[in-house]
Amino acid sequence: MNKRTRNKWLIGLGFVGLTIFATQAWADGAGSSGMPGSADDPVVTKSYVDQQIQQIAGGGNRLVVEELRAGQTLYGYEGTEFIVRTGKVVAVAGMNGDGLTDITSGADLRGGATVQSNHLLLIARSDSRGLRLAPGNNGVAYVMIRGNYEIK
Structure with a gap:
């Protein structure tokens, strides 16, 4: 394999590797819409969940x-x-x-x-x-x- 062909292969593999890395990084960021505890992904306490369940169970049909x-x-x-x-x-x-x-x-x-x-x-x-x-x-x-x- 001559030097020119080898450089093309290296550049092509580098481009493919960079594309895979960028795609994976983008997918990781898109999968989680926010940090835990933010408005996009709120963290709630057990007492809050229990309170909401009790309110629903308190009335109704x-x-x-x-x-x-x-x-x-x-x-x-x-x-x-x-x-x-x-x-x-x-x-x-x-x-x-x-x-x-x-x-x-x-x-x-x-x-x-x-x-x-x-x-x-x-x-x-x-x-x-x-x-x-x-x-x-x-x-x-x-x-x-x-x-x-x-x-x-």
């Missing part, structure tokens, strides 16, 4: 049956649904005096209105609307709940 006793008030958040199964219960109005939507009868239940059993109620806003036992009722009421709520 499942129905929960709660026992409402004298002195307790059941507050629902926006979109929460109630169905009173047993007991005498009255509506608790929101901060502006707005009531609960009785979907079954198509009526608006103002604060203090008696809630009929087995009627589907909807909380339209998160403004302290809810249910409590009727005055003079020292028993218990069972309420089915779908959505976010709290009992105070």
